Amino acid sequence: MIWMSILAGVTAGVLLGVFVTLEIPAVIARYVSIALLASFDTLIGGLKSYLKKEFDEWIFVSGFLANSLLAAFISYLGDRLGIELYLAVLLVFGMRIFQNLAELRHALILKLRRVKKNK
Amino acid sequence: MKIRWDIVILTFFITSLVVGFFLTVQLRVFGSKGALEALSMSDLTTLYNDLNTEVIELKAYVQELKIRANEYSSITGNRERLLKTMKEEIEMLRVISGAASVEGKGVEVTVFDDKNNLQSLDLIDLVNELRAAGAIAISVNNIRIIFNSSFLKTNQGFIIDGIAIGAPYTVSAIGDPETLYSSLTFPGGVAKSIDAIEGVSVSVVKKDSIFISSKKSAKSKN
Incomplete structure (x- = not known):
């Protein structure tokens, strides 16, 4: 069920993106990319906590918004100050994605194993 | 518990919709002009300076050609001067091609x-x-x-x-x-x-x- 909603969401989003011709200015595009990375991390993190039965929609949605906005803001700040802060954001969220994916995998395998046992 | 389930589905749906949407948009933005966006700051600076120099040189060349075009159009009435300019040009080309002696x-x-x-x-x-x-x-x-x-x-x-x-x-x-x-x-x-x-x-x-x-x-x- 949860997988279906994510699949449907991504599919709908891609279709929307293909048909709605939203032109992001090149100046902002960089920050949107970084925000995208952060939101991708939050999505995986949410899925993980859902499988671990720790999911809270408020934490999820607030994390989704705060992470992506903060990621974009930090990169913007870095560009303003002349230091490449976006690298820090890239590193942190890149690592978090792998971390979350690993935990997601663990949770998934444990869950599948339980289902098998119960049969 | 029924309501919570719906909210979970909804939040996941909406967030993945947002991710999918922006992913597509970004892919299109970077796909169309990706070559430059991917370059680092210093590469871009070099590129920018090179292009600037080229523009200045080309502008100077345009100016030069304009002057020559003006010369040609101003002397079309005067056949002798036209002939003289042509001869000078031929002489210059003969020097470059090696057909004329130079001192x-x-x-x-x-x-x-x-x-x-x-x-x-x-x-x-x-x-x-x-x-x-x-x-x-x-x-x-x-x-x-x-x-x-x-x-x-x-x-x-x-x-x-x-x-x-x-x-x-x-x-x-x-x-x-x-x-x-x-x-x-x-x-x-x-x-x-x-x-x-x-x-x-x-x-x-x-x-x-x-x-x-x-x-x-x-x-x-x-």
Whole structure:
């Protein structure tokens, strides 16, 4: 069920993106990319906590918004100050994605194993 | 518990919708002009400066061409002046192609090579450096070097355009003596690098008057 909603969401989003011709200015595009990375991390993190039965929609949605906005803001700040802060954001969220994916995998395998046992 | 389930589905749906949407948009943005976006700041700066220089040069060239176009249009009424300009242009082209003899200021490069260590590429480097520095006529041992001159290394020296020559080589070039001189003798320049070859020594002298004769073959074709 949860997988279906994510699949449907991504599919709908891609279709929307293909048909709605939203032109992001090149100046902002960089920050949107970084925000995208952060939101991708939050999505995986949410899925993980859902499988671990720790999911809270408020934490999820607030994390989704705060992470992506903060990621974009930090990169913007870095560009303003002349230091490449976006690298820090890239590193942190890149690592978090792998971390979350690993935990997601663990949770998934444990869950599948339980289902098998119960049969 | 039923309501919570719906909210979970909804939040996941909406967030993945947002991710999917922006992913597609971004892919399109970076797909269309990705080459430049992917470059680093310093690369972009270099690129920007290069393009700026090019623009300035091209603008100067446009200005030059405009002036020439004006000249042409202003003298169309005056046939004598038109003829004179044309003749000047022909004379200039004859100098460049080697069909005309040239006399003027320039530099004379003497290359001593007792052990026959000088390679044809070294000589070509020397000639090209002079040409790049603005030499309008170049000769090696009184053989006029033109656009299709050939250099062939032999046991006794070189064969240039079918004529055998031996050391020492005298390379004469007509042009601004100061520019030609400094283009060869700056640290790391061609004169220094050729001078570094074993058995080879180079001397560059500025001359007030050099005569470079025309190219026989070019003249006969003319």
